Amino acid sequence: MPRVEALLLAACVVALALLVVLPLTFLLWGSMSAEGRPTLEHFREALTSRLYVQALRNSLVLGTWTALLSVVIGVPLAWAVSRTNVPGKRFIHLTAVVSYVTPPYLTAIAFVNLFSPNAGIVNRFLRDVAGAPALTFNVFSMSGLVLVTVLHTFPFVYLLASTALTSVDASMEESAQILGASRWRTALAVTAPLVAPAILSGALIAFVNAIALFGSQAIIGLPGRVFTLPTRIYALFDYPPQYGLASAMSLLFVGITVAALYLQRRYLARRSYVTLAGKSNRPQLVDLGAARHAVFAFGAMVFVIAVLAPYVTLLAVSLSKSWGLQFWQNLTLQHYRFVLFEYDVTRRAMWNSLLLASAAATLTVLIGSLVGWLDLRTSLRGRKLLDYASLIPLGLPGIVVAVALIQFWLRMPVPIYGTLLIILLAYTGRYVPLGVRSANSAFRQIDASLEETARITGAGWFRTFRSVTLPLARPGLFAGWLLVFVPAVQELSASILLFSSESITLAVAVYNLYETGSLEPVAALSIVTMLIITGAILLATRLGGGKPTTTVAG
Amino acid sequence: MAGIVIDRVTKRFGTVTAVRDLTLDIHDREFVTLLGPSGCGKTTLLRLIAGFMTPDAGEIRVGAIPLSTPAGVVPPERRGMGMVFQNYAVWPHKTVYQNVAFGLEVRRVSKADARARVAKVLESVNLAGLEARYPSELSGGQQQRVALARSLVVEPGILLLDEPLSNLDAKLRERMRWELKDLQRRTGITFVYVTHDQSEALALSDRIAVMHAGEVMQFAAPREVYRRPANRTVADFMGLVNLLSGRVVRAAGDASLVALGGGQPLTLAVPPGIAESQAVQVAIRPESLTLRVLTAAAAADTAEALVGKVADVTFLGNITDCHVTLDDGTRVRVQVDARQDLDVGQRVTLRFDRDTASVFTG
Numbered sequence: 001m002p003r004v005e006a007l008l009l010a011a012c013v014v015a016l017a018l019l020v021v022l023p024l025t026f027l028l029w030g031s032m033s034a035e036g037r038p039t040l041e042h043f044r045e046a047l048t049s050r051l052y053v054q055a056l057r058n059s060l061v062l063g064t065w066t067a068l069l070s071v072v073i074g075v076p077l078a079w080a081v082s083r084t085n086v087p088g089k090r091f092i093h094l095t096a097v098v099s100y101v102t103p104p105y106l107t108a109i110a111f112v113n114l115f116s117p118n119a120g121i122v123n124r125f126l127r128d129v130a131g132a133p134a135l136t137f138n139v140f141s142m143s144g145l146v147l148v149t150v151l152h153t154f155p156f157v158y159l160l161a162s163t164a165l166t167s168v169d170a171s172m173e174e175s176a177q178i179l180g181a182s183r184w185r186t187a188l189a190v191t192a193p194l195v196a197p198a199i200l201s202g203a204l205i206a207f208v209n210a211i212a213l214f215g216s217q218a219i220i221g222l223p224g225r226v227f228t229l230p231t232r233i234y235a236l237f238d239y240p241p242q243y244g245l246a247s248a249m250s251l252l253f254v255g256i257t258v259a260a261l262y263l264q265r266r267y268l269a270r271r272s273y274v275t276l277a278g279k280s281n282r283p284q285l286v287d288l289g290a291a292r293h294a295v296f297a298f299g300a301m302v303f304v305i306a307v308l309a310p311y312v313t314l315l316a317v318s319l320s321k322s323w324g325l326q327f328w329q330n331l332t333l334q335h336y337r338f339v340l341f342e343y344d345v346t347r348r349a350m351w352n353s354l355l356l357a358s359a360a361a362t363l364t365v366l367i368g369s370l371v372g373w374l375d376l377r378t379s380l381r382g383r384k385l386l387d388y389a390s391l392i393p394l395g396l397p398g399i400v401v402a403v404a405l406i407q408f409w410l411r412m413p414v415p416i417y418g419t420l421l422i423i424l425l426a427y428t429g430r431y432v433p434l435g436v437r438s439a440n441s442a443f444r445q446i447d448a449s450l451e452e453t454a455r456i457t458g459a460g461w462f463r464t465f466r467s468v469t470l471p472l473a474r475p476g477l478f479a480g481w482l483l484v485f486v487p488a489v490q491e492l493s494a495s496i497l498l499f500s501s502e503s504i505t506l507a508v509a510v511y512n513l514y515e516t517g518s519l520e521p522v523a524a525l526s527i528v529t530m531l532i533i534t535g536a537i538l539l540a541t542r543l544g545g546g547k548p549t550t551t552v553a554g
Numbered sequence: 555m556a557g558i559v560i561d562r563v564t565k566r567f568g569t570v571t572a573v574r575d576l577t578l579d580i581h582d583r584e585f586v587t588l589l590g591p592s593g594c595g596k597t598t599l600l601r602l603i604a605g606f607m608t609p610d611a612g613e614i615r616v617g618a619i620p621l622s623t624p625a626g627v628v629p630p631e632r633r634g635m636g637m638v639f640q641n642y643a644v645w646p647h648k649t650v651y652q653n654v655a656f657g658l659e660v661r662r663v664s665k666a667d668a669r670a671r672v673a674k675v676l677e678s679v680n681l682a683g684l685e686a687r688y689p690s691e692l693s694g695g696q697q698q699r700v701a702l703a704r705s706l707v708v709e710p711g712i713l714l715l716d717e718p719l720s721n722l723d724a725k726l727r728e729r730m731r732w733e734l735k736d737l738q739r740r741t742g743i744t745f746v747y748v749t750h751d752q753s754e755a756l757a758l759s760d761r762i763a764v765m766h767a768g769e770v771m772q773f774a775a776p777r778e779v780y781r782r783p784a785n786r787t788v789a790d791f792m793g794l795v796n797l798l799s800g801r802v803v804r805a806a807g808d809a810s811l812v813a814l815g816g817g818q819p820l821t822l823a824v825p826p827g828i829a830e831s832q833a834v835q836v837a838i839r840p841e842s843l844t845l846r847v848l849t850a851a852a853a854a855d856t857a858e859a860l861v862g863k864v865a866d867v868t869f870l871g872n873i874t875d876c877h878v879t880l881d882d883g884t885r886v887r888v889q890v891d892a893r894q895d896l897d898v899g900q901r902v903t904l905r906f907d908r909d910t911a912s913v914f915t916g
Contacts, residue, residue: 175645
């Protein structure tokens with residue numbers, strides 16, 4: 001085995017062991033031991049105590065409804081955008097993208113301002129002004145939680161379904177038509193079966209994401225006494241912490257997630273038959289006639305609920321002296337002054353989040369590059385294992401990653417608990433699959449002969465990697481970097497268990513401020529957070545350098 | 555009756571005219587090929603016939619019934635035609651049986667009846683026994699037959715084929731070519747076949763419509779199109795051809811004189827309307843030329859011949875491909891018997907039968 005390859009392999013093994021394998025092992029051990037002796041007590045309690053069974057059930061109910069409603073919203077929008085002459089396609093598409101990028105805890109906070117039973121402005125209006133208390137909606141409920149969550153998850157179904165719908169070759173449907181099948185029959189007999197795997201797959205991803213979101217489940221679930229797995233696990237860290245039970249709950253959580261992802265993979269594998277043959281013909285667009293305005297209205301409604309309402313609400317709350325029906329009479333910037341200049345947590349949290357997100361993105365892409373390169377360019381034994389190990393975190397909800405890291409590092413002689421480092425490990429571990437996948441597809445497009453040419457010309461391995469491989473893969477790697485940066489800079493589910501006052505992050509700052517009950521400053525901080533995130537993304541895109549170069553194929 | 559009349563049809567996409575004022579009269583039970591380079595409008599024309607597109611002008615009729623007019627088209631599902639696509643478009647989520655039976659289901663044929671008909675058609679395309687397979691378990695050639703069987707089982711009067719053989723390897727393509735021809739003869743279905751492969755067109759068709767830039771350049775039997783191309787474009791597209799620039803010395807119909815290649819004028823048939831001293835192009839196929847080495851003894855025998863020097867000789871096994879530089883510098887390609895030995899630099903004469911050459915203006 002060449003020395004370079006051995007070195008790289010060793011580096012990858014160490015990294016993945018530290019990030020994924022060891023913490024998981026300690027999680028497993030923690031869940032099955034008490035005071036150093038093996039026991040199944042924790043699992044027994046998790047599966048019999050009403051408190052925890054209830055949380056498990058709530059998580060499943062939440063995930064199921066969210067997945068279902070994601071299909072109900074995502075599929076019609078996908079169909080409209082990819083197959084019909086609906087107006088405003090870009091607008092509908094952007095709605096989906098913005099809905100996805102908006103942190104769900106911000107949406108949750110906005111909806112609390114609108115629909116909390118007493119102070120929610122819509123409820124107040126209905127009760128006090130319109131005199132229709134029957135129409136009020138209590139957001140602190142399972143329905144409220146599903147509503148807020150689905151606004152974040154429907155884009156998964158939308159994106160997968162529209163990709164599938166556009167990649168079905170027109171001739172598939174035309175063959176049915178020329179054989180005498182009506183449009184309706186063609187849709188049922190040909191189109192639907194071809195895109196069904198993609199839709200199901202999107203629904204399962206929506207499910208997995210929905211149940212993992214700590215922020216919305218805490219903000220909306222806790223006041224409504226709708227406890228779920230992440231909030232229960234979080235509560236187990238109140239003094240005295242019950243690490244064993246938390247570990248057992250975490251593993252049950254992982255079990256659900258992995259089962260869903262396993263199903264998703266199976267459906268995705270069957271999806272391969274959607275993209276056939278070389279040149280594919282785009283299907284002709286369905287002329288909706290007058291109905292296209294109704295379809296557009298549906299898209300606009302989603303925009304209003306998922307994008308407009310949250311942002312306008314947060315903006316209005318942040319500018320009002322005190323949130324209420326007459327909020328516009330006393331507009332003020334005092335809350336912004338507070339969060340920006342007086343509340344010293346803000347600046348610290350901002351720098352921490354930016355630092356952590358950039359570092360985690362860089363590390364994941366680096367690890368991803370090494371793993372990807374070893375996988376594609378060498379025939380080392382065990383390289384596939386490396387690849388699989390790096391994909392494990394896909395099945396780990398954020399809070400589970402945090403529990404596992406705590407279990408591991410509390411037993412290590414190195415005191416990193418409460419530092420930025422442990423959060424960095426959490427982010428890197430959580431998002432390493434994204435880095436590996438991006439790097440893998442980036443390298444896949446570079447033919448090995450391009451590297452071999454450099455080697456035969458006399459360049460060493462590092463020289464070749466630096467001046468041939470990396471520049472060619474850069475657009476793909478940068479896309480991967482951004483793919484990690486965006487969720488990392490707004491991460492809450494893992495940070496919430498790992499932060500200290502020194503290592504606090506933006507999302508945690510928002511959540512903590514919300515916990516103190518001051519709605520207006522929270523809204524101001526939320527707006528500031530969104531601006532920072534947007535600004536960072538724009539800047540990163542700019543620095544990342546231009547457009548992706550053309551595919552280098554071989 | 556399943557003849558198709560395409561009557562002055564025009565189809566535009568934005569500023570591009572894909573089909574221009576095109577007229578074509580396809581007879582019942584005829585095998586017609588639409589032949590041309592990519593972008594010539596042949597696939598557009600096929601899709602117009604299928605009803606996937608609305609013409610901007612003109613009319614398409616089957617029998618006496620107008621199917622497509624700018625005012626409206628009978629949708630594809632009510633035309634009773636069959637169509638085989640370039641990528642086969644075999645449904646990957648259905649078995650071979652389900653693929654083939656689909657058209658019968660739509661037509662509400664009874665289950666027992668359908669089973670019998672599917673079995674029969676699968677037999678005829680040599681797929682018997684593969685009913686339960688999924689397309690992913692079939693080879694390209696087999697998928698192609700499934701597509702064919704799926705179209706044939708509903709017994710259409712007209713079958714449209716869009717480059718159905720282009721994704722097959724050379725050997726299979728040749729066999730399928732033969733099978734298609736045989737099938738068409740047996741069934742009596744009118745075939746409209748799109749291809750850019752001229753040898754395919756020559757082998758299969760009753761008549762070939764050579765298309766270029768949205769227009770039909772020539773619509774005739776394969777031999778006619780090959781031997782008597784209607785214009786330069788057709789000559790150029792159909793097989794190898796030498797296009798020699800010449801000038802009319804004497805315009806007298808079949809006994810005209812044309813100066814070619816820097817030698818003495820040759821006697822050629824010139825189409826009517828060509829005047830003296832007009833520039834013309836003479837198309838001669840490499841295999842129509844007879845090459846003879848000019849020995850000292852026969853030095854004077856250059857009457858009615860092109861004279862030049864051998865520039866290049868390539869032995870191809872069954873024939874020898876030879877380039878000759880005429881005295882005015884024009885290069886001519888000649889295919890000669892492989893047994894004839896030639897050396898570069900030899901002076902040679904080239905002769906041809908007068909009716910194997912076509913003269914065009916321009």
